[in-house]
Ligand SMILES: NC(=O)C1=CN([C@@H]2O[C@H](COP(=O)(O)OP(=O)(O)OC[C@H]3O[C@@H](n4cnc5c(N)ncnc54)[C@H](OP(=O)(O)O)[C@@H]3O)[C@@H](O)[C@H]2O)C=CC1
């Protein structure tokens with residue numbers, strides 16, 4: 510069988526690589542923190558010293574990295590994938606990233622003659638261990654897999670938010686949260702996530718299968734995806750449809766808050782409250798300045 514390379518031995522990558530070994534594949538793994546490869550080594554995997562070394566050895570290499578900076582780093586940094594990818598070799602990125610990241614990686618890999626596939630997944634640690642992940646691959650339509658994954662996770666995050674609120678409300682209203690779980694499971698909004706996570710949530714047990722930091726990253730990327738669409742739609746509806754697409758700037762200048770992520774509104778509300786105190790009149794120039802100041806704040810905030 511072909512030797513498969515695997516980059517990223519986090520919760521998911523480790524389970525997926527283990528599955529490949531169990532099914533008879535030869536696997537070479539790499540992880541930024543080398544010690545996380547030990548368990549795989551005990552199960553028969555080889556360890557590569559860099560992403561480039563893994564790609565050199567393997568026809569196909571899979572990546573399962575935390576976020577866009579990590580996904581880009583294993584490709585573009587020194588000793589990265591690009592140093593060894595070439596015709597006849599392929600890279601499959603299964604990390605949850607935005608379409609822009611996926612497209613950037615695809616273009617760079619293809620420029621070197623290699624093949625690229627994005628394949629983000631639905632399903633968590635257990636489905637990864639059981640070989641039951643749902644792979645969202647869009648083939649040549651690079652970016653669509655990434656977008657679909659973000660849409661799905663935006664829905665999942667919103668569901669978790671409503672579920673948590675419901676559990677607290679039940680508890681505070683003197684209801685037994687376990688009874689709420691039973692009732693939910695009988696009705697139209699029964700779903701595997703409530704069924705699986707509910708019992709451990711009411712025990713206050715949060716052993717990570719899907720770390721919260723990654724769900725927050727996905728919400729952030731999904732909001733950015735929504736932002737792109739909303740602002741273009743708005744530009745079209747205000748009669749800019751036949752101008753060059755750079756006319757988007759007009760929308761941003763005329764309405765600095767147009768479809769910004771939530772944190773932006775919070776920062777903006779704070780600054781808006783200050784503006785009358787400084788007696789600043791909102792001319793177009795102050796709006797331009799104001800827009801850049803807000804974006805600077807937004808870009809440096811944690812989300
Ligand atoms: N857990 C889940 O249920 C699911 C997760 N996903 C997605 O899969 C991806 C991986 O998730 P998961 O395994 O849970 O995450 P983990 O946090 O467990 O693992 C993240 C991995 O990324 C590596 N990494 C982080 N930063 C860098 C960097 N700058 N350079 C190189 N490697 C880096 C980590 O290396 P190191 O060990 O050195 O820190 C680690 O191997 C994420 O995109 C997540 O959103 C998708 C579906 C389900």
Ligand SMILES: O=CCCC(=O)O
Pocket residue numbers: 605630631632633662719
């Ligand atoms: O990205 C994580 C998804 C987790 C799941 O689908 O259960």
